[in-house]
Amino acid sequence: MIRFGFDHYGDPAVFTAIQAPVPQPKPGQVQIQVLGFGLNPYDASLRRGEQAAYRKLKWPIVPGTDVVGRVSAVGAGVADLTVNDVVINYRPIGGYSEFVVASVGKVMKKPAGLSLAEAAGLPQVGIAAATVLQTLALAPGQTLAVEGASGGVGAMVVQLAKAQHLHVIATASARNAEYLRQLGTDDIGAYDEEDVAKRFANQADATVNAISGGFDRGAGALITRPGGTLLTTAYAKPETGGKCLDLVQLGDGSQEKPETVFPQLAALAKAGGLSVRIAKQLPFTLAGVQEGHRLLECHHPAGKLVVMKNPAE
Ligand SMILES: NC(=O)c1ccc[n+]([C@@H]2O[C@H](COP(=O)([O-])OP(=O)(O)OC[C@H]3O[C@@H](n4cnc5c(N)ncnc54)[C@H](OP(=O)(O)O)[C@@H]3O)[C@@H](O)[C@H]2O)c1
Known part of the structure; x- marks a missing residue:
């Protein structure tokens, strides 16, 4: 089978x-024939070598946390999944492959309401968003601001926050305002047309900076009320302008587990309340992976980049 990876950074x-043997499932695992995988900013960070100091990995490195595929074999003791089930898998690494193996706790059946491409784009942003909300622990009616709400993580935070009956303020570019309205956002600020920090000053009990790279010119701190929480998803120190805030870095605490998050996402999808916007489907080829990584490096149209075996499906 083929895997897409690298043996040096760049x-x-x-x-x-890369040619590799097809992995075989151990007890409690399934083998998945991959139909598509999602690309995330973290994969590009791995490729650039920025994670080398934090995570020791063997060469070649094959990125990929998000997979959709068809169960092609089951290991001993697996009861809830059978061959041909179409599933979603969240994994630490290695998803850019034709086949993967995964423990059943990291796998869920694909919700009927999601396309294969949407399913490929869901795991990492779903788990990141659920971790954000679990960390903030806001009560219904409290106000959450989401910067970068049109992006993969931001849009998922908005949806989980609305499901928890929070009041949600969102910022994104004007071209994505209609999408944020469709997600149920209560108030929207277009950062490319107005001063969103001034408009929403001190309104949020907590703010999530879900902007790729985290650069918001201090808007998140201005939007958050004194004593509120500013959570950043990017590895960038937030500007606070001297305001007293509780600063939180996503990833410093423990991450929500797929076993906990997948049932929540499945329930939302079943109720028709889960949107995964796809920015672009790329072909399941070396050129497709390279093109996807070029797009990860720039301000691409909002939504997920996914590599699909059959982009038409
Ligand atoms: N720590 C973790 O566990 C974890 C997990 C996943 C992701 N992340 C991090 O989360 C961040 C977001 O990832 P993603 O995959 O959601 O990225 P993404 O899909 O590229 O979305 C980023 C969004 O930021 C918006 N944006 C850009 N400049 C903005 C500004 N000045 N104000 C408001 N919005 C702005 C863009 O919106 P417009 O197109 O509308 O301008 C875009 O939709 C990345 O830094 C990623 O590394 C962390």
């Missing part, structure tokens, strides 16, 4: 197609 051209 730009998207470092990816190569």
Whole structure:
């Protein structure tokens, strides 16, 4: 089988197609024939070598936390999944492959309401968003501001927050305002047309900075009320302008487990309340992976980048 990975750090051209044996499931695991995988900013950070000091990985490195596929074999003791089930898998690494194996706790059946591409884009942003809300522990009626609400993580935070009956303020570019309205956002600020920090000053009990790279010119701190919480999803120190805030870095605490988050996402999808916007579907080829990583490096149209075996499905 083919995997897409790299044996040195660098730009998207470092990816190569690597031949590897098809992995076999151990007890409690399933083997998944991958139909598509999601790309995330973290994968690009791995490729650039920024995670090397925090995470020791063997070469070649095959990124990929988000997989959708068809169960192709089951290990001993697996009761709830059978061959041909279409599933979603969240994994630490290695998803850019034709086959993967995964423990059943990290796998859920694909909700009927999601396409294969949407399912490929869901795991990491779903788990990140659930971790954000669990960390903030706001009560219904409290106000949450989401910066970068049109992005993969931001849109998922908005949806989980509305399901928890929070009042949600969102910022994104004007071209994505209609999408944020569809997600049920209560108030929207277009950062490219107005001063969102001034408009929403001190309104939020907590603010999530879900902007890729985290650069918001201090808007998150201004939007958050004194004593509120400013949570950043990017590895960037937030500007506070001297305001007293509780600063939280997503990833410093423990991450919500797929076993906990997947049932919540499945329930939302079943109720028709889960949207995963796809920015672009790329072909399941070396060129597709390299092109996807080029797009990860720039301000691409909002939504998830996914690599699909059959982009038409
Ligand atoms: N720690 C974790 O566990 C974890 C997990 C997943 C992701 N992350 C991090 O979370 C961040 C977001 O990831 P993502 O996948 O959601 O990225 P993404 O899909 O690229 O979304 C980023 C969004 O930021 C918006 N944006 C850009 N400049 C803005 C500004 N000045 N004000 C408001 N919005 C702005 C863009 O909206 P417009 O297009 O509307 O301008 C875009 O939709 C990344 O830094 C990623 O590394 C962390």
